[in-house]
Amino acid sequence: MTCDCQHCDCLLEFDGEHAGKAVECPKCGKFTVLKAPTSYKVKPSNVGPNSIGMKILKVVIVLVLLGVIASVLGGWWANQSRFDRTMERLSK
Numbered sequence: 001m002t003c004d005c006q007h008c009d010c011l012l013e014f015d016g017e018h019a020g021k022a023v024e025c026p027k028c029g030k031f032t033v034l035k036a037p038t039s040y041k042v043k044p045s046n047v048g049p050n051s052i053g054m055k056i057l058k059v060v061i062v063l064v065l066l067g068v069i070a071s072v073l074g075g076w077w078a079n080q081s082r083f084d085r086t087m088e089r090l091s092k
């Protein structure tokens with residue numbers, strides 16, 4: 001991640017584990033505290049739940065479609081068996 005020097009516009013690159021530590025700026029030579037950009041921390045947590053929500057939504061849609069198909073097939077099968085029974089009764 002990167003942050004600006006607090007004394008000049010020098011862009012400092014550093015690892016996340018060094019955030020909050022004071023380092024000597026290579027440009028102006030003054031000590032500046034490495035600050036982790038807030039957007040860097042917020043972004044991944046925002047993406048996570050959204051993608052999980054989309055996955056759950058897709059699963060729900062698939063389950064609803066399967067339920068509709070099952071009920072249609074079940075209704076068709078029930079009608080067929082009722083029809084068969086009626087035909088049996090009529091033939092006897």
Ligand SMILES: [Zn+2]
Nearest residue numbers: 005008025028
């Ligand atoms: Zn500086």
